[in-house]
Amino acid sequence: MSGSAHTTLTGTRRRGPRIVPRGARHTRPEGLLAAVAIAFTLAQLLLVRPGMGLGWDETVYVSQVGAHAPAAFFSAPRARGVSLLVAPVAAWSSSTPLLRIYLAVLSGLALFLALRTWRGLFPPRVLALAGALFASLWVTLFYGPQAMPNYWVAVGALAAVACFLRARADRSDRAALWGLAASAALMALMRPTDAVWVTLPLLVLALLGRPWRPGGMLLAGLVAGAVEWVIEAYVSYGGLARRLADGSAIQGGLGWHLAIIDQVRSLGGRALCRPCTGALPNPLLTVWWFVLPLLAVTGLVVAVRAGRRTATLVPLVCGATAAFPYLFMIGYAAPRFLLPAYALLALPVAGALTHLVTAPSRAWRPVAVALVALGLAAHLALQFVVLEHTVDRTTASHRGWSRTAAELHRLGVRPSCLITGHEAIPIAYYAGCSSAATAGHNANSTEEIIARTARHTPVATLVPAGSRPPSYARHWASVAFGGLRIHYAVPVARR
Template identity: 70%
Template sequence: MTKTSEAVLTRTTRHGPFPAVARPHRRMSGESWWLAAVAGAFTLAQLTLVRPGMGLGWDETVYVSQVSAHAPAAFFSAPRARGISLLAAPITSWSSSTPLLRVYLAVLSGLGLYWALRSWWGLFPARVLAGGGALFASLWITLFYAPQVMPNYWVAVGALASVGFFLRAQADPTRNGPVWSVAASTALMAWMRPTDAVWATLPLLTLLVCVRRRRHLRLLLALIGGLAAGAAEWIAEAYVGFGGLGARLAAGSRIQGDLGWHIAVGDQLRSLGGRALCRPCTGAMPNPAVTAWWFVLPLLAALALVVAVRARRTATTLLPLACAVTAAVPYLFLIGYAAPRFLLPAYALLAIPVADALAHLMTAPSRRWRPVVVGLTAVGLAGHLAVQCAVLEATVSRNTAARQDWVRDVADLHRLGVRPPCLLTGYDDVPIAFYAGCASADTGGHNANTTAQALIRTARRMPVAVLTTGTAPPPSYARTWSRHRLKTGDAYVAPAAVRKGQGS
């Protein structure tokens, strides 16, 4: 451990069955620039590597359409929450500019990272916090999703902040600020994804319930109150639109393939190569260089716990590790598919303990072996960063091209007379409809919200098109509609729209 670490962590406190917790020191403001530098570099890396011009993705169009005048709101399925839509609303409510939205979210995500790292102030040295922030921020998954209208990054930020503030509140019960911050960070998680928030805070709730001490009642109320406040709208919507909370949870389970015992570890490994959604998750595993860090991560986490136990500050490492495990469990063992963004909260919670383990590795060996260990660690980190950048570049290029294909499809549809007000159904109808300014509707699948008869009636009063992959036949009601080739497949356009296009 470095001298800075020893200075910060010399004072510990123990409350009943709680493990030893470092009592935060307050005279560290001179080193806060480390955290600001990491957050600033994170924002700049998003703007440089992801690029604001990348169009909106499939899920993004669903979230943005809820608060945008550009197109009618897309079907909002049971698992989704409106937190990320409302976070984007200050831009999307008056502007359809995707670059402006990307810049806004990149800046906001940098501020969010700084806030989450700052919540750990005094529990670890500033350089360890900055190192943990850099490890998390340099993952291609973090860089790719932070500037997107997707909730997972914000669940990760809220999870990291909630554990940090929790430890600070437990270490110094006389202060009210950390308790209120626990409530705020927990509410942020639940606002974005209520079920993820419950999984991520499960160890904290369990610990407080088991302790049953009056001085910990404030923390328990803060956690429960934060979860309730963040999920209030989602719960209310469950009763208004889904028939109750249980019905919404059941519908969400069906959409996600019936939650139960599913080992998705291999699926998550496959997704590390840059696959946004691995469903079904088939094909070869990525190059071992792409997945190597995934196997090193638990080893470093175990080392971090050993270091913490020896330094008599067990809880500062054990709690984030426990929360990382519970946050990852549903996406590793209870769901039958994978997306790399699902594990962002777990990666965020692991980042600081792993950074502490790396700091220990580089300072603990004898003077003779220290240069070797430092050199090997530096080479490993450099290789890891290079791999992350390569995967990010390929992922951004692939997604940018796919979204440009949607733009070309929209131009073709407009030439065919499918212009607002209009309706699209079928393959990739949700994002293409948003780009075109049309409504979207489906008669089957997870987004089913209409019938074939309703689509036929709609086609008599506005332009309607059925989209297919180009190899699948159209539904029976559209077989007589005119077929047109698009970049991503075929469009079967209702006769009314064709006549309108020919007359324009």
């Protein structure tokens, strides 16, 4: 390998990531990494039941390409990456279990490929442990088989950082360059703003040092992934600045918001903590979150001593910038927001844990191994408890939407139909109807249009029990159902 492989990212020598030549690798990591990926896929299928049903955001993404229901309103912050991801299944089948299986297998394959890009930058056992740590988090298992973007940003970030380091170390590594562009495009296709935060340190390093090609490929990948989002901004949202402003407004107004405690509250299994109030989870469920940065810094110290400073520092910094907006710039929390940070920080954490069980003297090594093994076992058990609770609660919620859809069909509100009001978007998807809102983040209609539609199309308005319906629905028939009152109008010709 050329001497440039031992330069730092700023051009100085002897401090860069050391990539082991292929002929010198005595232990091939593919088997270990494949085992981690397969275990991750199987765990998703066993623990996150394929029949869980689609969540609110999932119905929006899937409806864009599926035939089960008309496309739901696509708000400004969303990107089309997830819809493209699920299209091979959703375009011809409305089976949620089939979609879950497809995504579980695909997410396991993506994890394997992302970890594989780190070959030679970390020992195989560190890579396997890093993959296992990330894959065993309840939030990773929960969102791996879901039609949501955050997991895909995470694996894209993991691959992008490795490809960037490899391309900087070896100018002849074309696979790393193309891998960098592809992984950057994946991130930007899923969540353009997240892609910028993740790659910000890489863009800075690209400006500081040579060669220029990794930086150019990184920018090309980001542009390729985000170009559709930018074009759509001008076609449908009034321009890029307007779309960014609307996205900020939907997220409560981006600015200085200390959301650390909000994220801690979400660790008990709250998929969306907005408004984020209530008691904090049991400290046993959150202690890993506070230990994580400490172990990551410890891993950096270990890496500096071992001569792997750059390969550890860069993912650590990228993980920090990925987490920054969700810890300090929004006024609510969702655990999935931090998946890219968890994926990147898993590498230095795995390095720290590996050092703890191998570095002590022979007399103390059994004690260190026992303590680390005990800590990991307790951590896995607690992650399983949170995952099981979250899956049960989510499944019950989705079944409630399905029962409401069945009641709407019984009342005569069948496709083609229109649903408005409380939780209209997911219930409309389950019922095979369109959805509409006259106010809020998903506003896409007016009361006059809805009233006019009711003259020739079945329309239902859902309001919480005890609440007043909109003026256009006050004279419609109504029934109480599952904590809701359904106000509905079915034209005589459709009954």
